[in-house]
Amino acid sequence: MKEQKKYKIFGxxxxxxxxxxxxxxxxxxISAEGVMDENAVYVSWHNKIVPITVIMDKLKKKAALASASKDGELISVPLEKFGYKVxxxxxxxxxxxxxxxxxxxLKxxxxxxxPVDGPKGPVYKVKPGMLFLAQRSGKKLVPIGAASKNKWVFKKTWDKIELPKPFSKIVCILGKPISIAPDEDLNVVALxxxxxxxxxxxxAEIKINKK
Known part of the structure; x- marks a missing residue:
């Protein structure tokens, strides 16, 4: 119980x-669809969770999946404070x-x-959970890429998570929504x-580094 409280305080x-x-x-x-609040399944890499949480901040109806482990407390607490149903x-x-x-x-x-490579990696390898969710619900999958002009990179973490520095510029790009048919092989979709x-x-990196 004390350890859980500690994680909540850190969160x-x-x-x-x-x-x-x-x-x-x-x-x-930058959005391929011109909107940000489409009722869909949004996916990104784990190390981009900070800039993507920032761009989602003003959205009202949003939910996120977090690990059931104690480490998940570190993510779930700030997400809840940012208005997510976790x-x-x-x-x-x-x-x-x-x-x-x-x-x-979703309904x-x-x-x-x-993040589709979380909660513990391997980094940049899509796991099937969110793909299954989109397939099962019939909703589209919206991929998000992100880059920060100036950032700290925590190299000792498994994903080398990025934290944009104060006053940094952030670019987020929402790709074209992906439909997943009921009979599609999720291993193929993951690739x-x-x-x-x-x-x-x-x-996003190219965009942010343009002078």
């Missing part, structure tokens, strides 16, 4: 740091239960999502989504 600290920093960022959002259970035996709860949120008009996400990140 709150992360939230307040992000809240202060987010006020200084200059954000550019479902715990992104791995192990709680995975199906968590995904079914996310289906309900209620929420946008939902989580396609990996290529799309890496390309969107590349485009």
């Amino acid at each position: 709150l600290l992360i939230y307040y740091i992000l809240r202060v920093l987010s006020k200084t960022y200059k954000v550019e959002k 479902v715990r259970g992104s791995s192990g035996r709680d995975a199906v239960k968590g995904l079914l709860k996310m289906v309900k949120f 209620d008009g929420y946008i939902v999502g989580t 396609r989504v990996e290529k799309v996400l890496l390309e969107l990140d590349r485009q």
Whole structure:
């Protein structure tokens, strides 16, 4: 119980740091559809979770999937403070239960999502959870790429998570929504989504480094 409380305190600290920093960022959002609030499944890489949380900040109906582990507390606490409905259970035996709860949120008009290579990697390898969610719900999958002009990179973390520095410019690119047919092989879809996400990140890096 003491350890859980410790994680919650750290989670709150992360939230307040992000809240202060987010006020200084200059954000550019580029969308293939021209909208951000489509009722769909949004996916990105785990190391881009900070800039993407920032661009989602003003959206009202949003839900996210977080690990049921104690480490998930570090993510779920700030997400809840940013206005997300957080479902715990992104791995192990709680995975199906968590995904079914996310289906309900989708049916209620929420946008939902989580990093597709989380919670522990391997980095840049798409896991099937969010793909299954889009397939099961009949909703589209919206890939998001992101880049920050100036950032700290935490190299000791498994994903080398990025934290934009104060007053940094952030570029987020929403790719073309992907429809997944009921009979499609999710392993094949995963490879396609990996290529799309890496390309969107590349485009965001090019965009942000233009003079």
